[in-house]
Amino acid sequence: MATMTPGVLGSFVHVDAATDAIRALKAQGHTDLTVYTPAPNHEIEEVLDHPVSPVRLFTLVGGLTGCAAGFAMTFWMSNDWPLLVGGKPIATVPPYVVLGFELMILLGALSTVAGVIIMSVVNARKRVPYSEKFSDDHIGVFVPCRAEQAAAVESLLKRAGSVEVTHAA
Amino acid sequence: MDETQDTGMDRRRFLTVLGVTGAGTAALSGCSTDRVQKLIPYLVQSEDQVPGIPTYYASTCTECAAGCGLHVKTREARAIKLEGNPAHPVNAGKLCARGQAGLQSLYNPNRVRGPKNRQADGGTADIPWNDAIAEFAAKASAAGGRLAVISGAGRGTFSDLLAAWTAALGGRVVRYQPFDHEPMVAANRQVFGVAGLPSHDFASAKFIVSFGADFLETWLAPVENQRGFAASHGYHDGTKSRHVALSPRMSLTGMNADEWFAIVPGAEAAIALSMAQVILAERSSAPADAVALRGMLAAYAPEQIAQQTGLTADQIKLLAREFVSAEPSLAVAGGIGSQHAGAAQLCAAVNILNYVAGNVGTTVRFGADLDAGDGYAALAALQKQMEAGEIAVLVVHEANPVYALPKSSGFAAAMAKVPYKVSTALVLDETAALCDLLLPESHGLERWDDLRPRAGVQSLMQPVMEPVFDTLPTGEVLLRAAKAAGGPLASLQAASWEEYLKARWQGVAKARGAGDFPTFWVTTLAAGGLYDAAPVSAVKLAPGAQSVVGTSPAFTGEGEFLFAPSASSLLYDGRGTDKPWLLENPDPVTKITWQSWIEIHPETAAEYDVREGEILRLVSASGSIEAPAYLYPGIRRDVLSAPLGYGHTSFGQYATGRGANALDLLAAPGDAAFVPYVSTRVRLEKTRRYQKVAKTEGSNRQLGRGVAEAMSLGAARRGLTPEEAHHEEAGGGAHEINTARELDAIAGFAAAQKAATLKGNYAGDHPQWGMTIDLAKCTGCSACVTACYAENNIPTVGEADVLRGREMSWMRIERYYEGGEEGEPLETRFVPMLCQHCANAPCEPVCPVYAAYHTPDGLNGQVYNRCVGTRYCSNNCPYKVRYFNWYAYNKKAFPEPLNLQLNPDVTVRARGVMEKCTFCVQRIRGAQNAAALERRGLRDGDVTSACAQACPSDAIIFGDRMDPASRVALSAADPRGYHVFEETNVRPSITYLAKVLTGAEA
């Protein structure tokens, strides 16, 4: 664990204990917390008060690109080698709406996933300690701090109701 | 001639050896005898063989006795299509399905591939031609007067040679074909004292009565009959002829009648005489000598005989009056459908009817002397001799009496009494199978020959390619045998059969005063023969006319039903059954393929609880047959019918074991002068076994959908459209019609759509190919179907796949019934259905890969290579004219050497792709290329589709609809024109012209 980010990791089984701790930490200027939960939790989201995820921009740009690509592809390909079918115009809007729509969804969805991955990786704090209990029923709060602050943080966490506190250095 | 080169047949040779062109002299002597030993194709190019360019040779069809002229299309020295010779007087460029299928006789995989003789163990072994001819010569000369020949060959140099050859040995030739028209010959002798067969002018007849004479199927010269019939019966200049058919079963001819009367079998003669009686009683203009018949005819006054005929006295009178008031009219009899024991008397009665109506000399012309054989009586006499052991050597040439005669006649047993039998059959048929020596004849397209089918017509045949197998013209065999045998045959010497034939033609040239024989020969060969007008000889009533009787013949045997076998234009007497094209082309009447069947009236079927497909057993005193039931409203309730031509026991892989032989039910003809086909009563037995009938008919009613439109003669005269005619008929009730604004909007939208299509190749002016099909002329003969198969390499799929509806016929003839229920008269309408090349084709936009698309010249193109086989196009086609390759039909349908028939200009489609009518695009492009080489535009008539070219009725016209002067544009403007399913707005390129109906009142 030599490469870990130095700090203190506290585990909670009670959600109000965790929110208390987070509130207290934030009040003390510890804003750069990493909070683990087995499932998304509104109370914790509330106290963390993060800005809205920029993933929606990925969705928007992907969707618009897909839609434009769908129409551009169909119109260009139809006119690249004009072939007459069924007495209909060479390039027609109504049938191509379907393709514009499908590509909008496809690219929108793929770019959303890409957005989730990219944003998660970009914003992630590297080498944060983790416990397997956090995927089960514990809430983890990691407070990055220098060794000299560790004791104060630990006592804060314990006060809030942490069931277990470990130090990473 | 180098005889040693005759062995070592190599099929590849016909790629290297050239036929003889009708236009060039250089290769004339090269074909039939000199054989190239090495494969050096086109190293030295022949002047009349250009790779990729077809060469045409004139020849003569040998598929029946009519002797139609052929143009044989060859490519790279192999025949690929048979077409009619436009110069020939019999068929004038048209050809029936059977004639076209002659190609499958040439390339039939079942052909006897070389001379064989019978071994001690009963099998056969290949022998060299020299040995075979030596054996034949020795046996024949040893037989002397105990030699007999049965020949089905037509009249010509060969039949003369055969007669001379046989006579020289003291033997005799019996010329026999199953449908030999013996009753007509006998009747002509009785009534007019003339044995010959007259020609019949259907084209100028205004009223045609057919007494069971199936003139569109097997009667005399069907193509010629059909041409004439369509010319008069088709709607033209505000009029059309009327056709009434009288027969117990509605044949194809009956289906084309304006009225069909299901008369009592055997009553035809009485009706004919009764009509004559009415005419003589009511008209004074009858020929003077006919008046003498009044006494004899008095017994046939309509009131007296009506009861036994199935007609009322008034109907007979009306018929007679219509008949005589139409000048000229024509009555015909003597077909297979009415060939009962009284057939000769029927023909005689009809002769009298024609005579009293003044038709003899106008529509019935004696002097044409149509080819007829010696008749069954001669064959029966020979059979007696055979049975008596008086025949030592029997030669059977172009005849198959063991199959064609009823089994009860005992001909096979008589054959067994002949110690040595020789056959020249192309395929090992039932008769050849009993022979000791097989000297397979070269096909008509592989040999020199000529025919004189009628007075004035001398039709030539020439080899168009190397023989497919190791065969010889029988004329050559006779000459070589004469040389080998010497003795009485010594006088029959010629260097070769070709030289022999030419020698006779030198005589012809001299008689005509032709100066330079080579020029005469080449010109005649190119024309296909010499065509002079047939002389017309006047005939008078002979004393025999007084003794004509109209009593019904007796039908033999027990049973509730009379059995009336039918002969179709496809299988004829059974000689068509070995050709897949003819087996898969549905029977024009029942639309059944690959199977035989038993026709039963729906009401009779209900009475016996018979459903379609139940295997019925018909039992007569002579035998029994089993076949699936087909419920046919066009047959009398007391008559059952089955097709002739099936039930071969030896006739190659396609025919053998297929269906039941209707002849098995017939009693031995005995001393009759002809085989009475309609003579036997049968018992009907149910088997309660069922079989699916391989028919192409889905629903035989069009449910008012306007596929096959018809209108009355009056409506046609007034220039009504079919829709207007319907409207008027329906009493002109309320009818939704678009307002002018709506019509404007529709037209505006269509114009805007059209404007948005004119990009790339589509910009500019292009021809728009189109077609009109005149249903007033179409008889449903199905010649176009075979033409399409031949031109476009359409595979036959076989019985199992037809049962699943998978036949590939790009062009099909739909046969819809109208009426026929609750006492209404039964009407039949035929619609040739093919790709309509719609301007707004629904098949095109649904194809995901543009395999179906529209060409600038208005064709609905199908790119086989691009097709992935989603089959959506077929689903979306309202006409259902797209066909899918469910299997690799291209591999199964053309076993060697049938593959040689394939048209190299047309792709053979692979498995998994959709195919359909292309409007013969290869012909369009070929004509465009040819015109471009001549630096000119296309002219109307430069291109025609294969179907239009073959159509004996001239019902189909093909051309550029954009050219206002073209025949197709002019005929499409006919008010009778309509589009099938016009309401779908697919805008087809095919315009149908409504059929025109004439009722009795017209």
Place this chain on the structure above:
Amino acid sequence: MAHAYTPAQTHAEVTRDVVATLGTPSRGYVMMLAGAVGLFLVGLFTFVMLLKEGLGLAGYNPPVMWSTYITTFVFWVGIGHAGTLISAILFLFRSQWRTAVYRATEAMTVFAVMTAGLFPIIHIGRQWVFYWLLPYPNQRYLWPNFKSPLLWDVFAISTYLTVSTTFLVVGLVPDIAAVRDQVSGWRKKLYAACSLGWTGSDNQWRHYTRGYLYLAALATPLVLSVHSVVSWDFAMSIIPGWHGTIFAPYFVAGAIYSGIGMVFTLLIPLRKMLRVEHMIVDYHFDNLAKLTLFTGSILFYAYAMEYFVAWYSGNPFEQVTFWRRAFGPMWWAGWSMIICNAFVSQLLWFRKIRTNLTALFIISIFINIGMWFERYVIIVSSLSNDYEPWAWGQLNPTWADWGILAGSFGWFGMYFLLFARTFPIVAIQEIKETIPFPRKRGGH
């Protein structure tokens, strides 16, 4: 939501119970898997024979150019729709009851669409060139025809497969991480690789929940569009019986109806087999049954409307098609569709039936059969008697039709069973989301 269902479990119990489903397989499971593989092999053999001999082996009888393969294609596409409805649409509607069943239904979606995707390839005449339907640059400079509904299908189905697979995988990641943290050895390594480094940190949840929401938002119109596009394969044609404006909603309702039927068929035995009866309970089935009743009633209306429109239009082609659908040679298929779908679904008005799993299972079998027949009737009966009476013909399916149908069930079942034993078939994370965390101050 006073009556909303809340699992009476703790977070730890959820993890434990779900991870337990991934333990040693039961004997019943192994036998079912073997059966599925067996059926798949039957289908594989049939397909090889079709490749070797040609489509003629199947019972195609022109004019019926599409038959059981397209029927089964539409059937499986339809099955997929229920999964997306439950996982995406109900997610947007915040219907919490979906949490217990959505993972199974979403897996069903992916495998059903995977199965369906095979059919266009099996069905075409030249299976080896199916990729010609894709717009890729080739030597011939040819592009596909985007006017063809089949091309729309290619895009719709492939988009649907991609998006629903993505949706499934995205939803799985936190659960796989949960499993990862409970197992050991090679399995830990495997799940660790599949969990893509998931820790459940606030940063991950923040982007993840947003992304998941947008995916659901995209999947919702997609699921409606896919079966609409499939319905346009028919409705865009001019065939009487196909050419109907009602088709898109009619097909979407039918798809969801059939999909929920399949959910019943799968989940009722599966919950027993995987011992999750306490997690997937009557409450869920009751709600699913209400959805079934709703969509079944839409079908009832659509069937009635089809007949009404055929009669009211005065179009003889339509009239004959519908007359023959009810009284023609295929009457048995036509009536089985109406009885199984329109009438059987009406039984679900009764709460007793909705909560009786045996009854639901039997009804679900009827639904499966009825919905297969619905497509069979629409496709085959419309094609067998369209415009040209002369060309009418009846389909007679052969072993090659049944072989592929059986093979498709084998192929689907094989994947579904393998999935159910490999990945959490009940969504751990979403269930946990519905369970309140304990509070040190007590109460909720």
